[in-house]
Amino acid sequence: MSREDSGLAQDRAGSARTSGLPGAVGLIKAYLVANVSMEVEYGASFAARVFSMLINDCMWLVFWIFYFDRFPVVRGWGRQDVVWLWSLLATGYGFGVVFFGNASNLARLIARGELDVYLTQPKSVLLHVLISRSVASGWGDVGFGLIVFALLGEPTPVRCLLFAYGALLSGVFHTCFVILAQSLAFFIGNSETFASQLSQTIVHFSTYPTAIYDGWIKIILFTVIPAGFISYLPIRLMRSFSWSYVLGVTAAAAGFIMLSVLVFRAGLRRYESGNLVVSRL
Amino acid sequence: MMNGRRVSSLGASALKYWAIGVITAKSSLAYITDTVLRQVFLVVIIFTFSQLWSVTYRVTGQSTIAGFSVTQMLWYLVLTEAITLGQVRAAAAMDDDVKSGQIAYTLSRPYNFILYHYATYIGETLVRIPANIILGGAVASLTVGLIRFSIASVLVGTLSVVLGTTLHFVVSAGIGLLAFWFEETQSFYLLYSRVALLLGGVMLPLEIMPAPVQRVAAVLPTRYMIYEPARIFTGHVQASGAAPLLLRQVAWIAVFSIVLNLVYREGVKHASVQGG
Numbered sequence: 001m002s003r004e005d006s007g008l009a010q011d012r013a014g015s016a017r018t019s020g021l022p023g024a025v026g027l028i029k030a031y032l033v034a035n036v037s038m039e040v041e042y043g044a045s046f047a048a049r050v051f052s053m054l055i056n057d058c059m060w061l062v063f064w065i066f067y068f069d070r071f072p073v074v075r076g077w078g079r080q081d082v083v084w085l086w087s088l089l090a091t092g093y094g095f096g097v098v099f100f101g102n103a104s105n106l107a108r109l110i111a112r113g114e115l116d117v118y119l120t121q122p123k124s125v126l127l128h129v130l131i132s133r134s135v136a137s138g139w140g141d142v143g144f145g146l147i148v149f150a151l152l153g154e155p156t157p158v159r160c161l162l163f164a165y166g167a168l169l170s171g172v173f174h175t176c177f178v179i180l181a182q183s184l185a186f187f188i189g190n191s192e193t194f195a196s197q198l199s200q201t202i203v204h205f206s207t208y209p210t211a212i213y214d215g216w217i218k219i220i221l222f223t224v225i226p227a228g229f230i231s232y233l234p235i236r237l238m239r240s241f242s243w244s245y246v247l248g249v250t251a252a253a254a255g256f257i258m259l260s261v262l263v264f265r266a267g268l269r270r271y272e273s274g275n276l277v278v279s280r281l
Numbered sequence: 282m283m284n285g286r287r288v289s290s291l292g293a294s295a296l297k298y299w300a301i302g303v304i305t306a307k308s309s310l311a312y313i314t315d316t317v318l319r320q321v322f323l324v325v326i327i328f329t330f331s332q333l334w335s336v337t338y339r340v341t342g343q344s345t346i347a348g349f350s351v352t353q354m355l356w357y358l359v360l361t362e363a364i365t366l367g368q369v370r371a372a373a374a375m376d377d378d379v380k381s382g383q384i385a386y387t388l389s390r391p392y393n394f395i396l397y398h399y400a401t402y403i404g405e406t407l408v409r410i411p412a413n414i415i416l417g418g419a420v421a422s423l424t425v426g427l428i429r430f431s432i433a434s435v436l437v438g439t440l441s442v443v444l445g446t447t448l449h450f451v452v453s454a455g456i457g458l459l460a461f462w463f464e465e466t467q468s469f470y471l472l473y474s475r476v477a478l479l480l481g482g483v484m485l486p487l488e489i490m491p492a493p494v495q496r497v498a499a500v501l502p503t504r505y506m507i508y509e510p511a512r513i514f515t516g517h518v519q520a521s522g523a524a525p526l527l528l529r530q531v532a533w534i535a536v537f538s539i540v541l542n543l544v545y546r547e548g549v550k551h552a553s554v555q556g557g
Contacts, residue, residue, distance in 0.1 A: 051468050074340050
């Protein structure tokens with residue numbers, strides 16, 4: 001059995017061992033606590049990154065408030081929709097990078113042959129890679145999303161539930177897309193910059209009302225660069241709720257998770273070790 | 282005789298910084314493909330803006346909004362984004378030099394720390410901005426068409442861009458030098474850069490903003506960094522009548538240069554250099 005096959009076997013074994021939800025949740029929680037404790041040690045730097053992201057998000061929201069102050073309704077989108085869009089996206093994206101912050105590092109790890117350290121451990125390789133880093137600025141996104149929703153999102157008990165589920169979906173779609181983009185490194189070699197630009201692009205597209213896009217661009221936004229999934233699908237929950245829609249969008253999210261796991265596993269078969277001696281502290 | 286010597290010394294000094302700027306520009310030009318590729322995200326930004334503003338003009342049924350046609354609006358945004366993304370992070374470089382102790386080496390060298398950083402900043406920035414304009418302009422041309430620039434507006438606009446980016450340097454360098462006193466200056470810079478983006482008219486022309494915001498933006502120096510230079514290119518400020526604007530840019534540069542110099546002098550007094 002080659003080293004790659006061994007890694008795959010361990011991935012499967014790890015999956016089995018952590019397939020129980022409590023096992024996976026325990027592992028994620030333990031990593032999150034460790035990552036946050038490490039960040040908090042650098043107090044000023046941590047606070048600066050959280051604050052910076054909060055300010056950055058606020059600036060974009062102010063931009064949209066100015067825009068809709070001048071043009072109140074554009075193709076059915078108004079100020080309230082953009083408030084929901086930004087609060088949903090920021091919360092989902094923020095939790096995504098806080099819990100699975102290493103997703104954006106996958107291409108680098110693959111290209112440099114630095115996945116070895118995860119292959120030798122008795123946990124699912126993908127889950128283990130994803131949770132082993134947390135992005136501190138994500139807390140700024142989460143804080144922004146929750147504050148904006150509480151202050152401007154006209155929250156009601158039902159809307160709070162829909163908001164929470166919408167943010168979860170948004171985070172899932174975004175994280176899965178990042179995994180897919182970064183996994184390109186298995187197939188085309190060093191694609192760190194390309195994957196990073198793809199990820200930036202999808203975030204950028206998803207922060208604009210989908211109503212501004214027409215024709216083939218809209219098709220691209222629901223296929224090749226699925227920004228529509230990250231923004232439009234969750235926000236439609238807030239705008240017009242129906243159980244059939246909830247089932248449909250949940251199935252889409254489950255499909256996206258499966259696709260990203262399958263692509264990662266297919267890529268892992270092609271992975272070549274870098275023979276690096278890496279220590280994880 | 283003394284005056285003659287001083288002039289010749291000033292000339293030699295200026296030549297020194299000119300040479301530093303030219304070397305930096307040549308170095309950036311040597312990697313121009315890399316420079317352009319790193320700015321591919323600009324294409325995405327301009328494309329999204331083209332979609333947003335095309336729909337806005339179509340929905341409102343207006344041919345001009347706040348004095349901008351759709352073509353002018355998009356080219357205005359090409360210019361503001363190209364300038365913003367083309368500006369090198371001077372604050373980070375200053376902050377890094379202070380924190381790493383690199384500044385100690387500079388103090389013993391025959392050049393001024395701030396002017397050295399300015400020369401490298403302007404050398405690289407003035408390569409990146411035109412490259413960005415070409416890249417963003419290509420997207421604008423394909424989506425809303427070309428805009429006509431007069432030779433006078435290009436010349437005066439370029440001068441205004443140089444002054445605007447200089448003003449940005451003077452302010453951001455001052456923020457970077459706060460590293461003499463603060464462990465973390467990134468937050469100060471981010472706060473400033475976000476105010477500059479919004480109230481400096483980078484994302485929206487000031488005319489589109491609510492009246493109270495316009496009044497605040499009118500008195501801030503941030504409008505002279507990007508908004509006014511871009512308006513010269515789009516023809517909203519006539520090149521022939523741009524002298525008062527250029528003078529105001531120079532005046533703001535002078536004011537912030539004094540502040541920067543004070544911060545630097547106090548900071549150097551504050552610094553403790555240890556051997557190594």
